[in-house]
Amino acid sequence: DNILSVFKIVNYQNIVESLPRDDYYSALKTGEYLFNDGRKVIDKFTTSTMCMFRIANLEKINKEFGRETGNQVIIDMCDYIKENLAKEYIFVRYMGPKFVIAFSGVEIGGVTKFIKDLKKHVEKLEVNKIIDDDKEDESQKAKIKLNIVLTTYYKGTALEKLLKKMVLELANLILKQIY
Secondary structure, three states: OHHHHHHHHHHHHHHHHOOOOEOOOOOOEEOHHHHHHHHHHHOOOOEEEEEEEEEOOHHHHHHHHOHHHHHHHHHHHHHHHHHHOOOOOEEEEEEOOEEEEEEOOOOHHHOHHHHHHHHHHHOOOEEEEEEEOOEEEEEEEEEOOEEEEEEEEEOOOOHHHHHHHHHHHHHHHHHHHHO
């Protein structure tokens, strides 16, 4: 009985931990959404394009300008992307400085120009340094740097493995920039 009780508790814990939540700063669904409700939308199509990007300099912004400025960077970037992204696509905060856009039913060639333009415009955004909750220093501005990877998702394949592979590709991009 004790073993069954422990198993049930662990099972319930897994369910609760995998429930999609809304991210506080970006107002986006979290990565768990992709594995549940998001997958149902994506799997309506044979192929889709998955775009994962990372704010490459978020840690640096947090260190140099403060965490509040870093949070504002996330808010401003996400607001810009949401304004320019069609409603049928899924945009989530995957983990920390990583985000995913699922272009359901679209091949990579159909999103490449959009992603290049998006990167260019996001990297032009300037976020004033936040001094207090209600004060900004307009003389100090944080600028965003993005690393982006695109890949094709095929209906019915392991989405979790695909996203883990994309995380590794982003890490490799960072290593290439360092060396």
